[in-house]
Structures are given as C-alpha cells and as structure tokens.
Amino acid sequence: VPDVLTAFSKLILLLLEVAAAVSFLHHRYEEMVQALFRVQNECPYVTRIYSIGRSVQGRHLYVLEFSDHPGIHEPLEPEFKYVGNMHGNEVLGRELLLQLSEFLCEEYRRGSERVTRLVHDTRIHIMPSMNPDGYEVAAKQGPDSIGYLTGRNNANGVDLNRNFPDLNTFMYYNGEISGPNHHIPLPDNWKSQVEPETLAVIQWISNYNFVLSANLHGGAVVANYPYDKSQDTRFRSHRRTFNTPTPDDKLFQKLAKTYSYAHGWMHRGWNCGDYFADGITNGASWYSLSKGMQDFNYLYTNCFEITLELSCNKFPPEEDLERQWMANREALVAFIEEIHQGIKGMVSDENNNGIAGAVISVQGISHDVTSGDMGDYFRLLLPGTYTVTASAEGYQSQTVTTTVGPAAPSLVHFQLKQDVVRKPPEHKTSGSRMNKALQKKVVPRATHRRTQR
Numbered sequence: 001v002p003d004v005l006t007a008f009s010k011l012i013l014l015l016l017e018v019a020a021a022v023s024f025l026h027h028r029y030e031e032m033v034q035a036l037f038r039v040q041n042e043c044p045y046v047t048r049i050y051s052i053g054r055s056v057q058g059r060h061l062y063v064l065e066f067s068d069h070p071g072i073h074e075p076l077e078p079e080f081k082y083v084g085n086m087h088g089n090e091v092l093g094r095e096l097l098l099q100l101s102e103f104l105c106e107e108y109r110r111g112s113e114r115v116t117r118l119v120h121d122t123r124i125h126i127m128p129s130m131n132p133d134g135y136e137v138a139a140k141q142g143p144d145s146i147g148y149l150t151g152r153n154n155a156n157g158v159d160l161n162r163n164f165p166d167l168n169t170f171m172y173y174n175g176e177i178s179g180p181n182h183h184i185p186l187p188d189n190w191k192s193q194v195e196p197e198t199l200a201v202i203q204w205i206s207n208y209n210f211v212l213s214a215n216l217h218g219g220a221v222v223a224n225y226p227y228d229k230s231q232d233t234r235f236r237s238h239r240r241t242f243n244t245p246t247p248d249d250k251l252f253q254k255l256a257k258t259y260s261y262a263h264g265w266m267h268r269g270w271n272c273g274d275y276f277a278d279g280i281t282n283g284a285s286w287y288s289l290s291k292g293m294q295d296f297n298y299l300y301t302n303c304f305e306i307t308l309e310l311s312c313n314k315f316p317p318e319e320d321l322e323r324q325w326m327a328n329r330e331a332l333v334a335f336i337e338e339i340h341q342g343i344k345g346m347v348s349d350e351n352n353n354g355i356a357g358a359v360i361s362v363q364g365i366s367h368d369v370t371s372g373d374m375g376d377y378f379r380l381l382l383p384g385t386y387t388v389t390a391s392a393e394g395y396q397s398q399t400v401t402t403t404v405g406p407a408a409p410s411l412v413h414f415q416l417k418q419d420v421v422r423k424p425p426e427h428k429t430s431g432s433r434m435n436k437a438l439q440k441k442v443v444p445r446a447t448h449r450r451t452q453r
C-alpha cells in the first residue's frame with residue numbers, strides 16, 4: 001500500500017508540475033526569472049540559464065538556452081537567438097518568449113518530432129528581456145497607461161535601439177556604398193559610448209557565432225528587415241524613407257515573410273492603421289533609424305537579424321495574451337527553422353584542424369561570413385547554384401560551385417593548403433583612417449513618429 005501511495009503522490013506532483021505552466025499574465029522581473037528557472041527545472045538536460053551581464057539597476061540579462069548539449073558549441077550546429085523587450089514598454093515579446101520557452105520544453109518532453117529535431121540540430125538562445133529596468137517602469141503604469149513612451153528607454157534614459165555603434169556610416173562613406181558591409185571594425189572608444197545593456201549584447205554576439213536572430217518589439221505589426229538606416233541622410237528636412245536593401249535583400253524578404261505568413265494576421269498587411277505588403281518592410285523604407293541593433297548584427301557579425309513588430313498595443317491587456325501566443329506560436333518556431341538553409345561546412349587545414357576566421361564569399365552577393373572558433377561556417381542562402389570561395393590568411397583560397405536546395409543546408413567543406421610563400425597580411429589602414437574621420441560625424445538623432453521600432 002505505501003508503494004501505491006508513493007506512486008500516487010508522485011502522479012499528483014507530476015500533475016502539479018504540468019499545471020504550473022507559464023500563465024498568460026504579465027511577468028514582473030522576479031516572476032520572469034522564476035518562470036525561466038521553472039522551465040530549466042522541467043527540462044534540465046536540454047536547457048541552461050546564463051546571464052550576459054546586468055542592467056543599469058543591476059538586473060541580470062538572462063538567457064535561456066536550448067540545446068542537446070547546453071553550454072557547448074557543437075561544430076555545424078548553428079546558433080540562433082531571440083531578444084525581447086529591448087524597449088521596456090513593448091512587453092508582448094517578453095511574454096511570447098516565456099511562452100515559447102515553455103512550449104519548447106514541453107514539446108521536447110512529450111517527444112514531439114519537430115521540436116526534438118530543432119533542439120538537437122540548433123542551439124537556441126532566448127533572452128526575454130534586454131531592458132528589465134524599463135519594463136519595471138512600464139509595468140508600474142500598467143496596460144492602461146497613456147504615457148506611451150514610459151519605460152521605453154533604459155534607466156539612464158537611453159533608447160537601446162539607438163545605442164549601437166553606427167557602422168552604416170562607415171559603409172556609406174562619401175555618400176556611396178563604398179566600404180565593406182561585413183565585419184566592420186568598431187570605433188576605438190565604442191565601450192565608453194554605449195549603455196551597459198548594449199555593451200553586454202555586443203560582447204554576447206561577439207562570443208557566439210550567431211547565424212540568425214529576431215528582435216521583438218511592439219507598436220505595429222510587421223516584420224522589418226535591414227537596413228534600418230538609409231544611405232542618404234543629407235535631406236534632413238524631408239521624410240527619409242528610402243528603400244535601403246542589403247546585398248542579401250531577397251533572403252531577408254524571405255525570412256521576414258516566413259514570419260509574417262506563419263503569423264495569424266501579420267501577412268494581411270493592414271494592421272494598426274498602416275499597410276505593409278505581405279506584412280514585411282525594409283527598415284529604412286518605413287523610416288530611417290540610426291544605431292539600431294539589426295543593422296549592427298549584419299555589419300559586425302555573421303548574424304542575420306530582423307525586427308518583429310508584434311502588436312499595435314505595446315502593453316496589451318492580459319486577456320489578449322493567449323490569443324497573441326496562438327497567433328505567434330507557429331511563426332516563432334518556423335522562423336528558428338529558417339536557420340537550416342543555405343550552405344554550411346568546415347574550413348580546415350591539411351591536418352584537419354579547423355581554421356577560425358576564414359572568410360566565405362559567395363559570388364554575386366557582396367557580404368562575407370567568417371568561420372567560427374572550430375572552423376565551422378554557416379551561410380544562409382536561397383535555393384540556387386552558387387560559386388563559393390573560402391580564404392584565410394596564410395592559405396591558398398579554394399573555390400567550389402554548389403547547389404542549394406529548399407529543404408536543408410548543403411554541406412560544403414573546405415580544406416585549404418598552406419601558402420608556399422606567405423603573402424604579406426592585408427592591411428586595413430584605409431578602414432581605420434575612415435573610422436577616425438567618421439567618429440566625429442556620428443550624431444544621434446531623435447525621430448518623432450508614433451511608432452518607433
């Protein structure tokens with residue numbers, strides 16, 4: 001009989017555990033942290049919680065990681081990230097990412113084929129709040145607040161999506177897209193010019209070789225892709241709305257459409273009094289934004305980031321949260337799956353040692369990516385046939401032609417022979433001279449539009 005009782009009480013405990021789901025309520029900081037640790041406790045073998053640093057007021061910027069080997073980068077397994085609540089008063093992303101965390105955990109536990117594959121093949125990093133201080137300010141006002149901007153900024157009053165080093169300006173030097181648009185070096189004094197939250201994120205994205213990400217906002221319903229900053233900022237009195245595509249424009253459009261069409265209504269285009277065909281927009285063609293996070297990801301790292309505007313109401317009432325989750329659930333999962341396309345592989349030397357920092361160039365798309373610490377690289381591409389070159393200092397370049405299908409990434413490995421005669425290293429003096437000249441010209445500008453991503 002005691003055995004039966006033990007089994008029975010275990011069952012009750014199990015049921016209670018399931019019942020303690022992330023509820024459709026707004027989560028203050030302590031509650032958010034508890035929710036993250038509850039998920040970690042429910043799925044201990046495929047999750048890890050870490051902090052990338054602290055906010056101005058000392059709150060941790062927590063990340064929940066999903067992987068079959070948490071804490072470890074496995075070669076050829078791409079790194080994905082979601083960042084929510086960068087604007088403290090735009091709270092839906094924060095709640096959606098808590099729901100997503102629990103969803104991934106529960107689906108994994110119940111053996112869902114789709115989520116199991118996703119967790120085994122991808123390292124997923126989820127940061128529900130990049131601006132926990134701003135959130136607390138907004139949450140004190142509550143959903144019915146009329147103070148539209150209350151809590152948007154961090155505790156120093158800075159808009160974090162206007163706080164990243166302006167790398168676009170280096171690229172648009174002399175009014176022309178003349179400089180490189182990838183791995184642009186940071187200005188020497190960048191650390192003293194950014195907020196603690198921004199600093200933490202820059203160090204984070206420098207330490208992980210992220211491939212794809214999304215930054216979740218509110219105030220409109222649209223999937224927004226780079227560039228956010230238009231090239232021509234000379235006509236300051238006019239509305240600066242110039243379509244400013246990246247060399248990966250078609251790919252970005254497809255990524256954005258993946259989200260908008262998997263979303264309940266984003267793809268319809270008419271939302272919150274605005275119209276966006278297919279529910280997507282180039283950032284600068286909507287309005288130009290300087291020092292944003294998504295352009296920074298593209299120009300400084302290997303990561304392709306888009307910005308998701310998810311609700312007209314920045315602080316929706318709790319009654320709306322479940323409906324919002326149902327509208328976004330499939331889109332949030334489908335967007336992660338987009339990381340598995342294009343080409344990936346190892347760049348190694350003749351002794352099969354991985355070469356870190358090797359440059360992968362695709363003919364016809366002037367945006368290079370680099371290999372990670374272990375020599376693995378990931379290059380998102382649309383289906384098609386591509387000529388791809390791998391090069392690394394001290395090695396002979398290697399070029400191959402490969403075909404990319406729609407379903408899974410093609411594996412393209414490179415084994416580079418050492419240069420017989422070492423070439424002198426390519427110097428980047430023109431780049432750094434340009435940096436110095438431009439540092440003075442970078443002037444943050446406030447824009448005054450109803451909706452600001």
Ligand SMILES: [Zn+2]
Pocket residue numbers: 087090217218452453
């Ligand atoms: Zn925003």
